[in-house]
Amino acid sequence: MKVPYLETRVGYRLSDVLENPDPMKLRNFVPFVLHVHDDVLLGVQFNVFKCGGVALGVCLSHKVADGSTFIMFKKVWATICRGDKNVVGPEFVSAKLFPPENRMMESYNPMTEITTADEFAMKRFVFGPRAIEALRTKYAAGSDPDKYHQPTRVEMLSAFIWSQFATSTQVYARPGGAHYFMVHAVNLRTKFETPLPNSFGNIISMAVTLLVPCIGDSCHDLLPKKREAITRIDRGYVERLRAGDNLQSSFLRQALEMYVKGEIIPLKFSSVCRFPIYEADFGWGEPAWAAMPAMPLKNMVVFMDTKSLDGGVEAYISLKKEDMALFERDEELQAYVSPPSTA
Template identity: 30%
Template structure:
């Protein structure tokens, strides 16, 4: 365990989770940073030991600032239903779990292509998994024979969203690197529980994934391909389309098409009743820059994001242009309503709970003949500063995440050059086969590292 370098003061010993922390799913968010050989010998025990020592020392210092990450989660039983909801972090300086490993017979530049080996780089198979561990932060460094290094971070989503996770890792990296070129960013705040207190009732739902075989694959949309997609949008009067809009629209529309094709081709296809209904695309929304006040939320650590959804009616055929247009319209309307609700003086939390209803109710019907809507869960990690993490031996050559096992999920990340998008898509096995053959996917994406 790596503990904070300084003891957490008594008045900070209990960190209350906010309403948004309460809404967050109870799993670990994984990020993997890959660093190439910097010109030293292929494998140097002394160098590995030196870097490991530096990482531990700087992590200890970083945990003194991000002290809740060195604590343990406690639970409170919600009155009436017996539901155990984590509402408090005991900031007891227990520390973060720090693991070390060595990868044999696999070059760094090919590890992303071998999903089984890639998952070994993440701590104890925690990526996107719920756990009984009370530890909130787990780190694993993996040394490669080529001299490269993998640094995996798994942090509890109950205390960090992607914005806060990036802030923490970059703070840790700057502490490790030192020097004027690696300035540590502004001070951080842990005030979200005061701004958005938790509610007493259960607002999240735990559900088991369907018992179907899923496949998660990586697709890279390079800058030139995205440029062509943007040009297509502009020709149809969609101004300034973003990378996320065009890639998400292409991926989701192609996934829906694959699901419908599989359903229509076989009446015995598993779960066919759910594929004949309508579909929803949910998107995670970072609210830090969307709230009119307080401005301090930009440096507040914790969760400050929500979910909104667009619907696609049963049997409705929506081309890529319409899909992008609808994504933009729904997103714009959501953020406008969000700002209005926050500024109105009403209970902002009620609005957030209602906006996540589609996600929370997914698969809730027990009627065998009722066509349930398909819910595609997307999260964009684009435009977060994930490639800034220089611990003193250069910036990462690649930053990625682990493959998910929950079907109908889409995670988007930046490519290293900032122009492209890497999409991790998890679908039912047969649907993935159809998805890969989709004309738009074949035209604009590369099946990467499969």
């Protein structure tokens, strides 16, 4: 296996990046963004800034690893670099737990997810703890008290982002009609009778929420629908998966075919909130900031904790350029978004 390793000299200060964070510019600090060749699964780029600060850019192919694996890999690597002998290594059991299954993906070309650099934009939106509490109050006020359950940050922000995306881009008014979905990656490691926190691989499933047209305050029903879709992926679901009963295969196969034909407009969500991102200490102390470079993916949202770990969330949102131009100007969105600095 080839592992590209690069060292670069950056002609400006690290503080210039921290004061004006831009996922599109962060692409300069990683060896590749989305590599499609089988022989390159891992890449590392060590960046040295004019001030002496450094940034470590690491890429791990999604062919072999999910977000949990990626963070575990960096934490173990950092522990070894510090000389700490208390290393908890990964467990390579995913292929035994879930033998590879290719039938669902026969009609799907993953390259359809990738767009060219001049067609997409990724922006970082920060929702501070006050904004999140304000949104929680907003959704509680518009919901049926008998059915309302306090949502997680990810559930609530997912619903809010979809509603503002639909409102600003007028997706429901686009010609031809379509089906609308919210898709959320769910970590299966916690769904086993004995959790598997250190398992290496792609141990995830997709919670799919079918949407009906709604805009603004009429989207309060998104929260209970999304929660229902996520809670269906439980211990029993995992046991049925392991027994070979892939409950989603038929549905996902049909959905993928419709997506390729342009008959589905999805917004896909993934979260690494509450993961130990800032525990990757290579001997220099905790990172000043951990971030995600822009990836040329369609309609993708990734959530991360803010550096302060005060309950705030960074949302990295990738859309077509014309959709992003409308979305980022949405007045209600801007009312809840904090200034862009990482401080």
